[in-house]
Amino acid sequence: MITLHVPEYNELRYRQRLLADPDTMSYNKGYGSENGCIDFPEEKWQSWYSRWTAGTSERFYAYIVLDGEFIGEVNLYKNRDKDLYGGCYEMGIVIESRYRGKGYATKALDMLLETAFEELGAARVHNEFEGFRTAALRLHLNAGFSVDAEEGNIVRLSLTAARYRQKQ
Numbered sequence: 001m002i003t004l005h006v007p008e009y010n011e012l013r014y015r016q017r018l019l020a021d022p023d024t025m026s027y028n029k030g031y032g033s034e035n036g037c038i039d040f041p042e043e044k045w046q047s048w049y050s051r052w053t054a055g056t057s058e059r060f061y062a063y064i065v066l067d068g069e070f071i072g073e074v075n076l077y078k079n080r081d082k083d084l085y086g087g088c089y090e091m092g093i094v095i096e097s098r099y100r101g102k103g104y105a106t107k108a109l110d111m112l113l114e115t116a117f118e119e120l121g122a123a124r125v126h127n128e129f130e131g132f133r134t135a136a137l138r139l140h141l142n143a144g145f146s147v148d149a150e151e152g153n154i155v156r157l158s159l160t161a162a163r164y165r166q167k168q
Helices: 009-019 024-028 042-052 104-119 134-142 161-167
Strands: 002-005 059-066 069-078 088-095 124-130 146-151 154-160
Touching: 002 104, 009 042, 009 059, 009 069, 024 088, 042 059, 059 104, 069 104, 088 104, 104 124, 104 134, 104 161, 124 134, 134 154, 154 161
Parallel strands: 088 124
Antiparallel strands: 002 059, 059 069, 069 088, 124 154, 146 154
């Protein structure tokens, strides 16, 4: 069974390990590091934790949990710089490489979208990534996202609250 869990501060070591795993972060190669990994040292935890778990309706962060074990993370944040539509949230989802291809991202994305539209009151959820990431593209399209633009190798997708509710 898949659930979402907002981590306690003492559980941030999992996020540190997740972001440092070259197999999991390989999709991120060339963005800040050679192997895609992201440094998340303990001295950054407090400020990060305060910003992401402060109980605001502008951010949401949770671990993806499979039968009590952390297998990835999801997040939402209101991006005021790109908020052309009002109520637009950026999203992210990372599944550990060893758990990919088993349908867990589908359930996690469904729960993340429910949080966005039903709890945070999002009008639209947006994501963007390289078009060659076909599994990610298929995941988003199956969840109801539509392609807004393709620029270079980047595909930009969004899902409106109206379309989300229609799909339910």
